[in-house]
Amino acid sequence: MDLTQASTANMEYMIEAIKTKLRMASGAAMQGSSFPLEKYEDLHDLYEMVMGKEHLSISEVEAVASELGNLRK
Template sequence: MDLTQKTQENVEYMIEAIKNKLRMATGAAMQASAFSVERYDDIYEVYEIVMSKERLSISEVEAVASELGNLRG
C-alpha cells in the first residue's frame, strides 16, 4: 500500500489498520468511509504513531479514539 498518495482508499486503509491495532470494541461504529481525504495528513500522523507502538495503554487507546472522533467527517 502506497500511503504517499492522498486517496480515500488510503484513508480507509489507515483507519481500518488503526481500528485493528487498537482492537476497538466500537470499531463497527467508526466507519472508515466517514473520514475525508481532506484530513489525510492528520490521519496519517495518527496511523504512524499507532503503528510504531507494539502496545498501547488504555489511556493511549482512549486518546486515539478521541482524536479519530475529531477527524471524522
C-alpha cells in the same frame, strides 16, 4: 501500499489497521468514508504513531479514539 498518496482507499486501509491494532469494540461504526480527504495527513500521522508502538496504554487508546472522533466529518 503507498500511503503517501491521499486517497479514500488509503484512508479506509489506515482506519481498519488502527481499529485492528486498538482492538476497538465499537470499530464497526467507524468507516473510512466518515473521514474527509482533507484530514488525510492528520490521519496518516495518527496511523504512523499507532503502528509504531508495540503496545498502547489504556490512556493512549482513549486518546487515539478521541482523535479519530475529532477527525470524522
